[in-house]
Amino acid sequence: xxxxxxxxxxxxxxxxxxxxxxxxxxxxxxxxxxxxxxxxxxxxxxxxxxxxxxxxxxxxxxxxxxxxxxxxxxxxxxxxxxxxxxxxxxxxxxxxxxxxxxxxxxxxxxxxxxxxxxxxxxxxxxxxxxxxxxxxxxxxxxxxxxxxxxxxxxxxxxxxxxxxxxxxxxxxxxxxxxxxxxxxxxxxxxxxxxxxxxxxxxxxxxxxxxxxxxxxxxxxxxxxxxxxxxxxxxxxxxxxxxxxxxxxxxxxxxxxxxxxxxxxxxxxxxxxxxxxxxxxxxxxxxxxxxxxxxxxxxxxxxxxxxxxxxxxxxxxxxxxxxxxxxxxxxxxxxxxxxxxxxxxxxxxxxxxxxxxxxxxxxxxxxxxxxxxxxxxxxxxxxxxxxxxxx
Ligand SMILES: [Zn+2]
Ligand SMILES: [Zn+2]
Numbered sequence: 276x277x278x279x280x281x282x283x284x285x286x287x288x289x290x291x292x293x294x295x296x297x298x299x300x301x302x303x304x305x306x307x308x309x310x311x312x313x314x315x316x317x318x319x320x321x322x323x324x325x326x327x328x329x330x331x332x333x334x335x336x337x338x339x340x341x342x343x344x345x346x347x348x349x350x351x352x353x354x355x356x357x358x359x360x361x362x363x364x365x366x367x368x369x370x371x372x373x374x375x376x377x378x379x380x381x382x383x384x385x386x387x388x389x390x391x392x393x394x395x396x397x398x399x400x401x402x403x404x405x406x407x408x409x410x411x412x413x414x415x416x417x418x419x420x421x422x423x424x425x426x427x428x429x430x431x432x433x434x435x436x437x438x439x440x441x442x443x444x445x446x447x448x449x450x451x452x453x454x455x456x457x458x459x460x461x462x463x464x465x466x467x468x469x470x471x472x473x474x475x476x477x478x479x480x481x482x483x484x485x486x487x488x489x490x491x492x493x494x495x496x497x498x499x500x501x502x503x504x505x506x507x508x509x510x511x512x513x514x515x516x517x518x519x520x521x522x523x524x525x526x527x528x529x530x531x532x533x534x535x536x537x538x539x540x541x542x543x544x545x546x547x548x549x550x551x552x553x554x555x556x557x558x559x560x561x562x563x564x565x566x567x568x569x570x571x572x573x574x575x576x577x578x579x580x581x582x583x584x585x586x587x588x589x590x591x592x593x594x595x596x597x598x599x600x601x602x603x604x605x606x607x608x609x610x611x612x613x614x615x616x617x618x619x620x621x622x623x624x625x626x627x628x629x630x631x632x633x634x635x636x637x638x639x640x641x642x643x644x645x646x647x648x649x650x651x652x653x654x655x656x657x658x659x660x661x662x663x664x665x
Pocket of ligand 2: 608609610611612613614633634635636637638
């Protein structure tokens with residue numbers, strides 16, 4: 276594939292890196308052995324050796340180059356303690372409301388996430404240090420399995436929204452590549468854990484035309500019927516074969532690659548459930564692929580690889596950790612322009628657009644008579660808005 280993508284001409288794509296070798300090299304550089312907990316003065320000594328800088332320069336690095344150095348004296352930073360500390364004796368209505376608001380954010384993790392997701396500036400500290408809304412915070416019963424500090428690597432994976440390959444010139448260029456989700460995974464985790472954390476409406480869709488019987492659509496979702504999927508990473512197809520009925524989607528691609536004249540091989544295949552991220556060789560910034568539901572293709576990009584540090588969550592149950600979830604832009608009903616779409620019709624000659632999106636109420640009122648008879652000829656599919664899955 277290198278001859279197609281030409282990664283050497285793209286500055287944002289790294290050379291191939293082995294996750295395991297990087298981990299071992301970093302550990303060797305920082306620690307005498309992997310399990311040693313290096314803090315304080317010992318860490319300073321290591322840094323002096325590593326950076327080859329004078330002792331006093333390394334000591335001042337943190338104060339002079341840390342995030343706090345970016346805040347000027349007297350500046351009220353949005354997340355600083357100055358904003359969150361409210362004096363007791365003040366009775367101003369605005370401060371009382373603010374106090375209640377801050378209390379609500381502290382006590383309700385979901386509300387806090389809701390608020391911060393809508394901030395214009397989204398790099399609030401929890402996001403940066405990966406300690407924001409974690410799985411363990413939302414699942415209070417999770418068992419705490421502690422990581423040793425810095426005993427693993429952390430990979431940041433960007434999952435892009437699938438883009439329809441439209442041949443019609445009219446629509447070409449309308450859809451752009453968007454990062455839909457960003458997830459942090461540990462080197463010790465398996466690829467299936469990333470797969471299970473990816474949310475896509477293709478998985479929860481209920482396939483089929485229900486225009487003749489819209490009141491009783493089946494409850495079986497696409498993910499219950501079609502469980503196959505694969506990641507393509509650096510010349511290897513990792514197929515999910517946990518279910519005995521799963522298909523290896525890559526077999527046809529590999530057969531085609533052998534016959535095609537373009538140099539895009541050789542490819543190999545492995546089972547997704549057998550591979551850890553630590554086993555991977557990959558290029559950071561390179562567009563790899565995740566395919567599921569037969570044709571739903573997501574580009575995936577490994578954007579960062581680093582050692583875990585003490586500010587990361589030390590609870591293994593927090594990983595895979597969502598760093599970014601989809602923007603909450605829903606498809607609204609094209610009749611009332613208020614409610615979220617629940618149905619989509621195709622070939623409906625009584626509406627100006629094809630496909631046409633309806634909310635539950637408008638769908639039945641517009642397309643069926645009072646006694647439930649279908650008006651006109653069209654196909655109706657259940658529509659699941661992507662805002663409903665996060
Ligand atoms: Zn998908
Ligand atoms: Zn409506």
